[in-house]
Amino acid sequence: MAVDRLLPTQEAADLLALTRQLADRELAPRVEVHERTETYPDGLFATLGEAGLLGLPYPEEQGGGGQPYEVYLQVLEELAARWAAVAVAVSVHGLSCFPLATFGTPAQQERWLAPALAGELVGAYSLSEPQAGSDAGALTCKAEKTADGYRITGTKAWITHGGVADFYALFARTGAGSRGVSCFLAPARADGLSFGRPEEKMGLHAIPTTTAHWDGAVLDGDRLIGAEGQGLPIALAALDSGRLGIAAVATGLAQSALDTAVAYAHERSTFGKRIIDHQGLGFLLADMAAAVDSARATYLDAARRRDAGRPYGRQASVAKLVATDAAMKVTTDAVQVLGGYGYTRDFPVERFMREAKIMQIFEGTNQIQRLVIARSLARS
Missing domain, CATH: 1.10.540.10 (Acyl-CoA dehydrogenase/oxidase, N-terminal domain)
Structure with a gap:
């Protein structure tokens, strides 16, 4: 629809x-x-x-x-x-x-x-590490200054498009503390860079997610983006925009689940009438529609603030939280609407439900979004 x-x-x-x-x-x-x-x-x-x-x-x-x-x-x-x-x-x-x-x-x-x-080069984002997901300040991957540039040593994790992308926005430690992280535009082909086997995920199977192992690979000095030590502010600014992207993706997924459920409810009949005409199921579909519309309105509000040059960090976290929680509920309810068929691969709703789960986790878990929102309220 x-x-x-x-x-x-x-x-x-x-x-x-x-x-x-x-x-x-x-x-x-x-x-x-x-x-x-x-x-x-x-x-x-x-x-x-x-x-x-x-x-x-x-x-x-x-x-x-x-x-x-x-x-x-x-x-x-x-x-x-x-x-x-x-x-x-x-x-x-x-x-x-x-x-x-x-x-x-x-x-x-x-x-x-x-x-x-232009899409001639496809990029990936390389911030997380095996021991540092939401805690970006805990990065241990090192970038040591050399005569030719920077030598990168360490392991990065959970890279969408890992091993396939042409370049990586790489965050590595050039010093101590929160001001000791720097950002690099790393090429996909570098001596000393290798990738792990793709993760065996619950969903999103067509796009690989991998680890990256940097074993002394040297990047030219002109690969440093911004100043040394500016990496965390760059990463966090990027993530505000990225959270809006995931909110929009989650909304599209939820919309597709809703459309599938509504179409099925129009076609399936029980007790002499379409199941959409049974009040109990009609109310369930109404709640699903309200959740999708609310998710869309929330991410658009944050986007319009961004477009107007206004602060939108809290609104980005709200949008990511609301939209991904909505996607999880709507896709789960879509399986319920389809009954036993929803649990089979004959219909896509079981895939939608599996895909929705990760959206509550990446670009900062929804618990981290609540922390961001709470801290914003504490400062107000």
Whole structure:
């Protein structure tokens, strides 16, 4: 079911229409095969890049699409409604471009940013470590200064697109304490860099998630983004935007689960009438619809604050919390609506439920979002 959207311009409406057409043509027919066989969709990100969907929120002068964040997030939602794993990877690609676009020098941007925003280079975000997920200040991966640049030693974890991406927004320790983390734009091919086998995940099977092992790999000095010690502020600023991306993806996933449940409830009959006409089930569907609409409104509020140049960190955490919790509940309820069929692979709702779970965890767990919100309230 097409969402009735309030968009700021006709250009935005045309962009959403293009996105739906492309997603229906390129994503929807392929999702089941790749998710079941756990195979990577070769060539798909080049197609998305050619359509201009990988650099939408960045300025046109940098090679991006110059779109407001509220429009970009709705594009992500449309992609997620067809294929959540791909939408997550698109969001992560945008996240990986953020340090270069926001803190990179003109020379760095000229060399690397335009190809990234055009989708010629696909990026990944490398912040987490096996012992440091939500606690980014506990990073131990080291970047030691050398005559030629920086020698990287350590292990990074939970990298979406790991082993497949062309570059990594890498955060490593150049000193002590919270001011001792720096950001690098690391190439995918470097002597001393290797990747672990893809994680065996509950969902999002088509896009690999891996560890990365840095065994003394040397990065050129011009790979440092921003100043030494500026890594944590860069990472946290990027994550505010990234949380909105995940909120939009979760909303698209929930919308797809709702649509599947409503369609089934129209077709299935019991006791002489459609099950959607039974009040008990109708109320369940109503609660699902309210949760999806609320999630969308919440992420759009945060996006509009971002577009207006206003603080939006707390609102980003609220959006991520509300949307991903909604996705978990709506997908679980969709399985319930379909009954025994919902528990089988004959319908996609069991996959939706598995995919929703991780969204409560990455880009900061929902417990971390509550901590961010609580601290914001304490400062007010």
